[in-house]
Amino acid sequence: MIAVAAILLSDLFAVVMLFGVYSLLTAVLFMNLDAVDVAFTEAAVGAGVTTVLMLSSLHLTKRWEALPRRKPLISLLVVGITGAALVYAVQDAPLLGDPSAPVHQHVTPRYVEQGATEVGMPNLVTAVLASYRGYDTFGETVVIFTAGLAVMLLLGIQDCSRMRPGVSAIGDQVVLRSVVKVLLPLILLFGLYVQFHGDFGAGGGFQAGVIFATAFVLYDLVFGDGSARAVVPPGWLHRLAALGVLIYGGVGVYSLLAGRAFLDYSALAADPVHGQHLGVLLVELGVGIAVFSVVLLIFYAFAGRGHCR
Amino acid sequence: MTAIFEILSGLCLFLGGVLCVTGGVGLLRMPDFYARVHASGVTETLAAPLLLFGLALQMEWSLDLVKVFMILILVLATNPTATHAMAKATLHGGQRPLVFDNDKGTKGDDSSKP
Numbered sequence: 001m002i003a004v005a006a007i008l009l010s011d012l013f014a015v016v017m018l019f020g021v022y023s024l025l026t027a028v029l030f031m032n033l034d035a036v037d038v039a040f041t042e043a044a045v046g047a048g049v050t051t052v053l054m055l056s057s058l059h060l061t062k063r064w065e066a067l068p069r070r071k072p073l074i075s076l077l078v079v080g081i082t083g084a085a086l087v088y089a090v091q092d093a094p095l096l097g098d099p100s101a102p103v104h105q106h107v108t109p110r111y112v113e114q115g116a117t118e119v120g121m122p123n124l125v126t127a128v129l130a131s132y133r134g135y136d137t138f139g140e141t142v143v144i145f146t147a148g149l150a151v152m153l154l155l156g157i158q159d160c161s162r163m164r165p166g167v168s169a170i171g172d173q174v175v176l177r178s179v180v181k182v183l184l185p186l187i188l189l190f191g192l193y194v195q196f197h198g199d200f201g202a203g204g205g206f207q208a209g210v211i212f213a214t215a216f217v218l219y220d221l222v223f224g225d226g227s228a229r230a231v232v233p234p235g236w237l238h239r240l241a242a243l244g245v246l247i248y249g250g251v252g253v254y255s256l257l258a259g260r261a262f263l264d265y266s267a268l269a270a271d272p273v274h275g276q277h278l279g280v281l282l283v284e285l286g287v288g289i290a291v292f293s294v295v296l297l298i299f300y301a302f303a304g305r306g307h308c309r
Numbered sequence: 310m311t312a313i314f315e316i317l318s319g320l321c322l323f324l325g326g327v328l329c330v331t332g333g334v335g336l337l338r339m340p341d342f343y344a345r346v347h348a349s350g351v352t353e354t355l356a357a358p359l360l361l362f363g364l365a366l367q368m369e370w371s372l373d374l375v376k377v378f379m380i381l382i383l384v385l386a387t388n389p390t391a392t393h394a395m396a397k398a399t400l401h402g403g404q405r406p407l408v409f410d411n412d413k414g415t416k417g418d419d420s421s422k423p
Contacts, residue, residue: 173397179390 010065012058020051036202037125040194044210049295052217056302107132120273121199121280129204130280134263137283138248141290145245148294155301157234173222180222187215195288199277205284209291217299225303234300237293244290251282314366321363328356341407346395353388 002025006018023046030039094101111128119127129137195208220228251263258267265279266272328351335348361381368374 175393176390176397179386183387 012061012063012065013055015065016051016054016058019054020047023047023050037123037129037204037207040202040207041210044207044214048214049210049217049299052221053298053302056299060302060305118273119276119280121277123199123201123203125202126198126204126280126284130283131265131276134252134265134279134283137287138252138263141245141248141287144294145241145290148241148297151298151301152238155305157297157300158305176222180218184215184219187218188212191215195284196281198284199280205287206291208284209288210295212288212292213295213299216296220299220303228296229300232296234297237297237300241290241293241297244286244288244293247286247289248283251279251286255279318363318366321359321366325356325359325363328352328359332356342399342404343396343406346392346399350389350392353392354385357384357388 002018002022006015006022009015009018023042027039027043027047030036030042094103098104111124111132115124115127115132116122119131121127191208191212194203194211195205198204198208216228216232219231220226251265251268253262255264255267256262260267263279263283266275268278268282269275332348332352335351336345339345339348358381361377361384365374365377365381368377
C-alpha cells in the first residue's frame, strides 16, 4: 500500500518520506521472520542513510515529478506479463520453513550442523556470510566500491569555497548542537561495537560501516555544510574505500600464496578455527571500511553541490 | 512486591497505548503543522518511554534490562530533539503558527493551515 502511494504521489518530498517508512516496515517484517541481521541492515540503510541521500538529491532537482509525455502502454504490457509469470511461479514455491524445500537440502544442513564447530562463532549468519560464502560477500564489497567509483566519476566532489563549516544554514542551533555533541561519540562507539561484535550477536561489517558513516552525516547536517569534509577530506575516503576492498582481497590472495584455496581462512593460523576467526575479523573489517567510505563519499558528492552554483 | 510491579506495568503499558492512539489521532486531525508536530512529539517522548518502562518492570535483573534502560534514555534524549529540529526548520522555511486573534476573532496572517 505504501509502495502504491509512493508511485501515485507526485510530491517527491512525500515520496522520500514514504520510502523511509517502507524501509522501516520491511525491517519489521524481517524481524518477524527472525532475520535479525538483515533487519538491522535494512533499518540502518533504508530508513537512515538512503533518506538523507535522496533528500540531498531532491535539493538539486525539482520537488514535483514531471508528468510523463505519453502513455507508456508497451512497458505496462511487459511489466504485466512479467508480473503474472512471477505470480504463477510463486504458486509452486514451497511453504516457508518447509524442511523438504530445496533450500534446506544440499549445503544448508552442513552449515547448520557443523558451522559452530568449523567456524567457531555463535552467529551463524556471519559464519555463512564471511566464511562459507565469503566469495559472494567479496563480490558485494566490490559492487559497493564500484558504486562509489561510479558516483565519483559521474558527479565528483566539488571543491566549494562558499561552504562555511561551523555555521548552520538555519541559524543558531543550541539544542541540536548540544544533543548531537553528546550523541556522536555514542554512535561511533556503537558502530565499532557492531563491527566487532558481529561474531556473537547481530552485526557485521555492512551495518557497522553504515552506522559509522551516519555519525559523520549527522555531524555535517547539524554543524554546517562542509564540517564533515573538514574532518575527513575526500582524498582519504578514496584511499580508504580501495583499502577496504584490498584487505578483503588480500586475505584471499594470502591464502592462495599459503597453498590453499582463495579465501580459505584456515591458512591464516596454525589452528584452523583460529584461522577462521582471524579471517572473518579481517574480512569484516575490510567490508566495514569500504562501506563507510563509499557512503560518506556519496554523501559528499550529493550534499555539497547545491551551494556551489 | 511482584503484584505491585505487575499492576504498575499493566498501567504503564495501558497509558502508553492510549497516548499512542491519541498521538496518532492528533497527527491526523490537528489543523496546524505545529500542533501536529506536538502530537507526534507526545507519542515519541511520553508514550514510547511509558511502554518501555512498563516492559522493563516485567523483566528481572539481567543484561536485557540494562539494554532496555539504555534504549529508554536514548529515546528520551533524541525524540524531543527531533521535534525541535522539525519545528525550527519549519519556522525557518516561513510557516507561522496558526493563531486566533482574540479581540478581532479572525485568523492571523501567513497561517500554516493546509
